[in-house]
Amino acid sequence: MPAAPRLVTGCLLLVCSLAVWTCHLDRLFSSSNPTVTVTVAGDTVGIADSGKxxxxxxxxxxxxxxxxxxxSSSDPAVAIVDGLGQVRGLARGSATITAELGRTPFTAGPVRGTGTVRVVVPALTLAPVDTTITSAGDTVCLRSAARDARGTTLPGLTPDSFKLAVDADxxxxxxxxxxxxxxxSxxxxxxxAALDxxxxxxxxxxxxQIVRLVVHPDTINATSVTATVQLRDSAFDRRDSL
Structure with a gap:
């Protein structure tokens, strides 16, 4: 066979081989594109607390x-994250945490996965813990304090709700x-109280507490030394409530 036809045949075989290998590589890489999944345990982190x-x-x-x-964090004022995925809550709110896989032999570009972290108030106190009211009609107001994971008071935060559980009567x-x-009485x-x-x-x-006792009637007119008069008493607290 002349040299020219042999050269053409060789080129055709080379092109076909390259095409076959390209198909194999495409199938290999397209079936191996990695995905990154970010899982947030509990999806909440307390202020001044951290989670992995x-x-x-x-x-x-x-x-x-x-x-x-x-x-990376979408809002570093709310939550920050280090290079190992340890996230720390800084302020009440939500932030999107992104984990990015750079370019690899299997990917044409970076691949990202995200998870949402909600930063919440981890502790709440009411004071006084136990109160006794001594007069019907009196009012007691409880003081609430939101605190971070270190016990530091968080100013400007009040409970989302108050509920009252009382005796049947x-x-x-x-x-x-x-x-x-x-x-x-x-x-x-x-x-x-609840907050987050x-x-x-x-x-x-x-x-x-009885502070005044009144006897009725306050004047007795007896018609004889053997007369009997029924007395009644009324007790009053500081607000003159019976």
Whole structure:
């Protein structure tokens, strides 16, 4: 066979071989594009607290550990994250945490996965913890304090809700701001406050103290030394409530 036809035939075989290998490589790489999944345990972190984020790289349907990831936060004022996926809550709110896998032999560009971290108030207190009201009609207002994971008070944060759990015969009433109004002696209640995932309770008891006693009638006109008069007494607390 002349040299020219042999050269043409060789070129055709080379082109076909390259095409076949290209198809094989395309199938190999397209079936092995990795995805990055970010899983946030519990999806909440307390202010001044931290939690570990877990990122999983999957290549061709198989988990592949050991890849180096770059971590970032959408709002560093709310939550920050280090190079190992350790996230720390700084302020109440939400932030999107991104784990990025750089370019690899299996990818044409970076691959990213995200997870949302909600930063919440981890602790709440009510004071006083136990209160006794001595007059029906008196009002006691409880003081709330939101605290971070280190116990530091967080100013400007108040409970989302107050609820009153009372005895069956109680006439205590809850008014806005965490205040309780007493109606009669013997009433007991538990006030529950909530803010984010934190809760706190305080007890309120009404025990009237008698400060004035009145006897009726205040004047007796007896018609004889053997006459009998029925006396009645009335007790009053500081607010002149019976």
């Amino acid at each position: 984020l877990v990122a999983k790289v999957v290549v061709g349907g198989v988990a592949k550990p050991g890849y180096r990831l770059t971590w 109680s006439t205590l009433r809850l008014i806005p701001g965490g205040c309780v109004v007493a109606r009669k 013997g009433a007991k209640a538990t006030v529950r 995932t934190a809760t706190a309770t305080a007890g309120v008891t009404v025990r009237q």
